[in-house]
Amino acid sequence: MLKKMTTVSLSVLVTAGIIAAGCGDKKEGSSASPAASSAATTAASASPSPAAGGYVPKELKVQFVPSQAAETLQAKAKPLEKLLGDKLGISVSVTVSTNYNVIVEAMASKQVDVGFLPPNGYVVAHDTKKAADLLLQAQRYAIDDATGKEVPGKLVDFYKAQFVVKKDSPIKAFADLKGKKVAWQDVTSSAGYIYPSLELKKAGIDAEKDVTGTIVKGHDKGVLAVLNGEVDAAATFQDARNNVIKDVPDVFEKTRVILTTAEIPNDTISVRSDMDPAFREKLAQAFIDIGKDPEGSKIIYDVYSHRGYVKSDDSKFNVVRDANKALEGKK
Known part of the structure; x- marks a missing residue:
């Protein structure tokens, strides 16, 4: 749950x-x-000009x-x-x-x-x-689906979501996620929950009941949770692994993507x-x-x-x- x-x-x-x-x-x-905590001291500057x-x-x-x-x-x-x-x-x-x-x-x-x-x-x-x-x-x-790398010069107004697992993970398809631990972003995150959950639903898997989910703050944290063995898979934007490559240079060699979703604005x-x-x-x-x-x-x-x-x-x-x-x- x-x-x-x-x-x-x-x-x-x-x-x-x-x-x-x-x-x-x-x-x-x-x-x-920060906005809420400073509301009292900034009320004057927040007031509309006439x-x-x-x-x-x-x-x-x-x-x-x-x-x-x-x-x-x-x-x-x-x-x-x-x-x-x-x-x-x-x-x-x-x-x-x-x-x-x-x-x-x-x-x-x-x-x-x-x-x-x-x-x-x-x-x-x-x-x-x-x-x-x-x-x-x-x-x-744009992100190349095969490599997870940017395509320089190709500007797009969309992105995709993905599920990341360890390279040697037994998880090959959606059915394999049933009963596994999954790192999500907030439940209102398009790439970190909504779109990946919708793909699970299409495959007959309930994101709330059929996997053990945990919420992490930041898509990079989801990738790291997979690498550290804290979860079996993470839902992230494509390709969040680029955000941790400075700290984990071989992140692409240690992980793989089992799915990319439809385009998200x-x-x-x-x-x-x-x-x-x-x-x-x-x-x-x-x-x-x-x-x-x-x-x-x-x-x-x-x-x-x-x-x-x-x-x-x-x-x-x-x-x-x-x-x-x-x-x-x-x-």
Whole structure:
């Protein structure tokens, strides 16, 4: 049975997670979000400027959700403050949340202006909470299914999920995962739970009942859990092994992938739904320019493996909505 998870539907889990985050829940040993803890001292800068078109921040608050070890992500993301601030002409605060439910709630309560949200996080923020709109979508280099390596120069607006096991593991197919230990990300993670669980469901395996699941924080942590023998398999984005190759140079020789899923829309840069249209355009151009700048491109790659940003459309995330419904057994 997946640790810290009930058998209620995914939609209930998502809603419960958001409500819990808003109430200051510290489940899984996490601490309150940086945005929430600093709300009292930053209320003035978070207040809207008197602009007819909508909210214009005096200090821009940007928050990330960890896709890798949170303790390293904060340091990697911090240099973005100056780059973005120089382009916008205002101060910028960059923080890292414990999970995206906290970011969604912070955006809904006007404590965070910009959220780097994964696809399912964006759908929840936009559809359920009415707290965020799509500003930009990330681009990444395509990943070669056979090697797990990037294909330089081939930019795409999607990625995939995968199951990673040890090279010598007896697990060859989905049926072999039954009764095994699996490392998941949060249950609302597209690559770390939703899409892999949907593939299991198609194969007649219940991700909650038929495997012993444990939640880890960061896709790199999932790969390491496999390498350390803590779990038999890990659900990660393709190919999270590149995130641990500096620490484990032979990670590709020690592991293999048993499945890659259907395409998932790339991460979003989402903004508060009440943000001024003119400021949105300025902000979007700033992020696009940062993605083209050598220093900026290194920062966003180190943080999220992003290679740049492009304007996108909400309809691209309908596949995520469909996946959620399929996992819940809805039509």
